[in-house]
Amino acid sequence: MRVTFNVNGRPQEADDVWEGESLLYVLRERMGLPGSKNACEQGECGSCTVRLDGVPVCACLVAAAQVQDRDVVTVEGLADYAKDRAAGRCGTGACGTPLGEAQKWAAKPADGQTGESTESGDLSPIQEAFIDAGAVQCGFCTPGLLVAADELLERNPSPSDQDIREALSGNLCRCTGYEKILDAVRLAAARGESVTAGEGV
Amino acid sequence: MGVTRNPTNITQGSKTKGGLGESTLRPDGTLKVTGEFAYSSDMWHEDMLWGFTLRSPHAHAKILSIDTGEALATSGVYAIMTHDDLPAFTKYGLEYKDTPVLADGVVRYHGEPIAIIAADHPETARRAAAKIKVEFELLPLVIDEETALADGAPILHPNRDDHHAGHVTHPNIVHRQPIIRGDANEAAQRADIVISGEYEVGMQDQAFLGPESGLAVPAEDGGVDLYIATQWLHSDLGQLGPVLGLPEDKIRMTLSGVGGAFGGREDLSMQAHACLLALRTGKPVKIVYNRFESFFGHVHRHPAKLWYEHGVTSEGKITHMKCRIVLDGGAYASASPAVVGNASSLAVGPYVIDDVEIEAVALYTNNPPCGAMRGFGAVQACFAYEAQMDKLAAALDMDAVEFRQLNAMSQGTIMPTGQPVDSPAPVAELLRRVKALPMPPEQQWLAGDSAGRSTDVRALPGGLSNTTHGEGVVRGVGYAVGIKNVGFSEGFDDYSTARVRLEVINGEPVAMVHTAMAEVGQGGVTVHAQIARTELGVAQVTIHPADTQVGSAGSTSASRQTYVTGGAVKNSCEAVREKVLELGRARFGSYHPAWATAELLLEGGKVVTDGGEVLADLVDVIEGETIDLELEWRHRPTQAFDLVTGQGHGHVQYSFCAHRAVVEVDTELGLVKVIELAAAQDVGKALNPLSVVGQIQGGTTQGLGLAVMEEIIVDKNAKVRNPSFTDYLIPTILDTPTIPVDVLELADEHAPYGLRGIGEAPTLSSTPAVVAAIRAATGLALKRVPVRPEHLTGT
Ligand code: FES
Ligand code: FES
Numbered sequence: 001m002r003v004t005f006n007v008n009g010r011p012q013e014a015d016d017v018w019e020g021e022s023l024l025y026v027l028r029e030r031m032g033l034p035g036s037k038n039a040c041e042q043g044e045c046g047s048c049t050v051r052l053d054g055v056p057v058c059a060c061l062v063a064a065a066q067v068q069d070r071d072v073v074t075v076e077g078l079a080d081y082a083k084d085r086a087a088g089r090c091g092t093g094a095c096g097t098p099l100g101e102a103q104k105w106a107a108k109p110a111d112g113q114t115g116e117s118t119e120s121g122d123l124s125p126i127q128e129a130f131i132d133a134g135a136v137q138c139g140f141c142t143p144g145l146l147v148a149a150d151e152l153l154e155r156n157p158s159p160s161d162q163d164i165r166e167a168l169s170g171n172l173c174r175c176t177g178y179e180k181i182l183d184a185v186r187l188a189a190a191r192g193e194s195v196t197a198g199e200g201v
Numbered sequence: 202m203g204v205t206r207n208p209t210n211i212t213q214g215s216k217t218k219g220g221l222g223e224s225t226l227r228p229d230g231t232l233k234v235t236g237e238f239a240y241s242s243d244m245w246h247e248d249m250l251w252g253f254t255l256r257s258p259h260a261h262a263k264i265l266s267i268d269t270g271e272a273l274a275t276s277g278v279y280a281i282m283t284h285d286d287l288p289a290f291t292k293y294g295l296e297y298k299d300t301p302v303l304a305d306g307v308v309r310y311h312g313e314p315i316a317i318i319a320a321d322h323p324e325t326a327r328r329a330a331a332k333i334k335v336e337f338e339l340l341p342l343v344i345d346e347e348t349a350l351a352d353g354a355p356i357l358h359p360n361r362d363d364h365h366a367g368h369v370t371h372p373n374i375v376h377r378q379p380i381i382r383g384d385a386n387e388a389a390q391r392a393d394i395v396i397s398g399e400y401e402v403g404m405q406d407q408a409f410l411g412p413e414s415g416l417a418v419p420a421e422d423g424g425v426d427l428y429i430a431t432q433w434l435h436s437d438l439g440q441l442g443p444v445l446g447l448p449e450d451k452i453r454m455t456l457s458g459v460g461g462a463f464g465g466r467e468d469l470s471m472q473a474h475a476c477l478l479a480l481r482t483g484k485p486v487k488i489v490y491n492r493f494e495s496f497f498g499h500v501h502r503h504p505a506k507l508w509y510e511h512g513v514t515s516e517g518k519i520t521h522m523k524c525r526i527v528l529d530g531g532a533y534a535s536a537s538p539a540v541v542g543n544a545s546s547l548a549v550g551p552y553v554i555d556d557v558e559i560e561a562v563a564l565y566t567n568n569p570p571c572g573a574m575r576g577f578g579a580v581q582a583c584f585a586y587e588a589q590m591d592k593l594a595a596a597l598d599m600d601a602v603e604f605r606q607l608n609a610m611s612q613g614t615i616m617p618t619g620q621p622v623d624s625p626a627p628v629a630e631l632l633r634r635v636k637a638l639p640m641p642p643e644q645q646w647l648a649g650d651s652a653g654r655s656t657d658v659r660a661l662p663g664g665l666s667n668t669t670h671g672e673g674v675v676r677g678v679g680y681a682v683g684i685k686n687v688g689f690s691e692g693f694d695d696y697s698t699a700r701v702r703l704e705v706i707n708g709e710p711v712a713m714v715h716t717a718m719a720e721v722g723q724g725g726v727t728v729h730a731q732i733a734r735t736e737l738g739v740a741q742v743t744i745h746p747a748d749t750q751v752g753s754a755g756s757t758s759a760s761r762q763t764y765v766t767g768g769a770v771k772n773s774c775e776a777v778r779e780k781v782l783e784l785g786r787a788r789f790g791s792y793h794p795a796w797a798t799a800e801l802l803l804e805g806g807k808v809v810t811d812g813g814e815v816l817a818d819l820v821d822v823i824e825g826e827t828i829d830l831e832l833e834w835r836h837r838p839t840q841a842f843d844l845v846t847g848q849g850h851g852h853v854q855y856s857f858c859a860h861r862a863v864v865e866v867d868t869e870l871g872l873v874k875v876i877e878l879a880a881a882q883d884v885g886k887a888l889n890p891l892s893v894v895g896q897i898q899g900g901t902t903q904g905l906g907l908a909v910m911e912e913i914i915v916d917k918n919a920k921v922r923n924p925s926f927t928d929y930l931i932p933t934i935l936d937t938p939t940i941p942v943d944v945l946e947l948a949d950e951h952a953p954y955g956l957r958g959i960g961e962a963p964t965l966s967s968t969p970a971v972v973a974a975i976r977a978a979t980g981l982a983l984k985r986v987p988v989r990p991e992h993l994t995g996t
Contacts, residue, residue: 018324021324028243034239034240034243034245036236037242037410037411037460038242039411039412039460040491040925040926042925042926042927044492075235075236076235123234123235127235130234131226131227131230131234134224134226134227134891134892134895136227136233139229139230139233139722140409140410140411140461141410142234143234146234162657165659165935166935169665169933172926174408174409174461174903175461175722175895175899176899176902177899177901178934180894180895180898181934
């Protein structure tokens with residue numbers, strides 16, 4: 001079976017896909033996009049979370065055939081997705097945020113040497129906040145958490161702690177104890193608010 | 202951008218940014234947040250095959266026959282191997298070589314590997330495995346102490362030749378360690394109150410998120426390259442050599458990204474299988490366990506039964522302690538002997554008790570093999586002795602924290618093994634600190650948490666299920682403290698190796714650090730770069746990928762890596778610095794007398810005197826040279842415990858953490874919500890404060906998991922009932938409360954930078970603190986973890 005769909009704004013094609021193959025397998029093993037992680041392949045841990053037409057789903061539970069002609073955003077496309085959203089564009093046709101409400105982030109990626117922010121690259125605000133807050137240890141949960149947290153902030157730019165906990169309750173992390181993940185989401189939200197406030201929006 | 206070449210133009214003695222003591226961010230952070238970091242399950246090779254393991258459906262059975270014919274005929278299948286196809290030595294193991302690579306005619310636990318398959322698609326391999334026909338004859342089961350030591354019990358390893366075989370009282374005992382100090386019977390005479398109790402700890406799983414996985418690529422020289430997630434490359438290598446029948450230099454191992462470990466990657470899992478299939482087929486073979494298989498693919502935390510007796514005077518001084526700890530080691534030894542050493546030598550807890558009688562044993566059974574997990578033998582003991590402390594305090598009508606403080610050990614205390622504690626042991630102070638932290642407000646669901654952040658009904662037990670609005674909810678507070686050894690004990694040659702290179706690249710001094718340390722998420726790579734920046738005064742440090750092209754770093758476990766490999770990096774950097782200064786003296790010594798007379802440092806890319814005077818640019822000193830040194834480093838030696846008395850200076854260093862738990866319990870439904878779990882820990886010196894706090898929070902959460910939800914259920918047929926994340930529950934963000942952390946830094950003069958291993962201690966006391974809080978809320982005795990709803994509702 002051949003499956004054709006958009007991943008991170010680009011058309012992709014996979015041939016010889018078995019009927020039982022999951023979206024996660026096709027992304028990781030056929031398309032060279034291993035960013036979405038395979039921690040349980042049972043829909044229990046959220047490590048494989050991607051956006052399917054804007055909706056966060058566990059890629060391990062989606063049959064590859066179900067995504068024919070649809071839009072998928074993975075962690076690899078998160079920075080571009082956030083950038084497009086901030087600019088009011090929609091790279092995937094699935095962005096739900098109108099221009100006026102879009103957060104205007106000043107993304108500063110981390111330096112490969114020191115891990116500290118530099119001015120040159122392009123990470124999404126939530127990616128940057130995860131690094132800055134120390135929310136990444138082994139990092140296996142991180143891609144799924146980032147996709148879920150980004151979607152939360154898109155819906156709710158200033159979530160309460162309980163909102164964050166509720167939104168991320170489907171994503172397991174075994175290393176961090178979650179406190180720093182909460183910190184990261186709070187940080188991204190606060191930076192978003194301060195950017196918006198600073199511009200008088 | 203020009204490079205400043207004039208030494209007089211720089212800020213004198215400027216510290217290099219990103220050095221020790223700063224919360225420097227992870228060098229691998231960007232790769233991890235963009236999805237580009239290559240974990241072991243992400244390995245890929247053109248033309249690779251997929252490996253799969255056929256595992257035993259029975260816990261104890263003789264294998265009468267294996268028919269692979271139909272499976273092998275499946276299109277897309279390249280190879281199937283069983284015990285009979287193994288090319289060389291057929292067993293491996295961390296301490297005893299008792300674990301078959303593939304079942305050797307008998308299966309001894311549910312899930313034991315019987316055959317391995319290589320095929321062109323993971324599904325082909327799985328379907329082929331289902332076509333392998335195995336005939337079994339069931340054998341009687343050994344499932345606990347009673348069945349293990351009964352007359353006529355099946356002997357699981359009849360031909361033992363390990364170094365404890367002659368010492369144990371029964372061949373189904375893996376190892377036994379008594380510790381006798383003083384005279385507990387005589388001291389018991391002085392007790393006004395004697396309290397005894399029996400406790401039980403369920404089987405916990407490491408449940409790291411990144412599954413066991415890796416890629417083996419056959420090489421032209423007949424060897425193999427293995428890309429693998431592990432905790433100790435050289436330990437794997439030493440076990441793989443004999444099994445593959447290859448000299449070690451033909452097995453090249455490179456660490457690929459590790460998605461957590463917590464002890465579960467100390468033993469081999471799929472390493473040998475992937476290499477065997479790659480060598481057999483001549484093609485790269487990738488194996489990735491799914492979560493179901495992962496629960497069978499690694500050892501677990503030892504479930505334990507513990508019996509304790511303490512006596513106390515009416516003034517509150519503990520007179521004596523007796524205990525017996527029985528650990529279920531499962532079918533193979535793994536790390537059980539060392540777990541026994543820890544459980545026994547730390548059984549007394551962080552308390553002064555001169556007269557003790559301790560015995561710890563680990564058993565061979567047909568249950569899943571157990572071995573290393575964060576806390577390693579100390580977790581089980583801590584649950585029991587802390588429950589005893591609460592009982593003793595209650596019997597004396599004393600405050601539970603004051604009672605602990607009254608009996609707390611300190612620097613100079615003699616351990617039951619006769620070893621004096623020769624570095625700070627701030628047990629009473631940690632308890633004081635954790636008690637002094639502000640309490641979360643009552644009825645937090647209305648008032649907000651301790652940091653003033655808003656909460657709501659979702660913060661109640663039952664949470665989103667909206668099972669209560671606060672009626673029937675009672676609160677309890679509990680305390681606990683624990684002691685954990687750091688590093689490998691009992692005379693183990695616990696060394697590490699680091700190679701450090703310093704050279705000028707594009708006009709900048711650049712250091713490269715190469716070790717075989719497994720970065721499993723703990724942040725060792727961050728700290729190594731910080732050490733190199735601090736010791737060499739350079740901004741740019743490259744961390745070389747960990748592989749077996751450099752000497753062993755030992756295991757990433759026992760809270761030892763920052764101590765030991767950090768020590769090795771420091772040591773190598775110091776040697777590199779000496780070389781730099783030698784070069785400097787030769788090149789510039791005649792220009793300034795300070796080269797010969799002053800204490801010299803490297804800071805901010807310069808050579809400076811200890812008075813802050815700049816002598817030269819590092820770039821000018823090393824121009825044209827590459828300084829490249831590889832050195833080993835050892836902590837002070839330890840001794841084996843005497844097998845009869847348990848005496849011996851067995852441990853290098855101790856680590857202490859205290860917790861206060863606040864819980865709310867819906868007593869009708871038996872639902873527990875941990876409201877807050879505060880920690881206070883002495884870390885000696887916080888090399889990276891951000892990572893230190895992250896480790897303490899993570900360890901605390903695993904302890905919470907053991908307290909209220911985590912258990913591998915093994916039924917009476919020794920079969921695992923819940924090998925999935927649906928049924929084996931680990932804490933989610935909804936189950937995990939705010940974790941305030943108070944970090945104390947009392948330097949250990951024997952350790953590099955005064956540091957103290959940190960990763961494991963927080964896992965110890967977190968569990969008993971939560972259970973103590975549930976006891977306080979409900980008045981129930983609760984002798985077993987995890988505490989389940991039915992224990993609270995009496996159903
Ligand atoms: S891998 Fe998909 S939810 Fe766990
Ligand atoms: S699972 Fe390791 S950082 Fe979350």
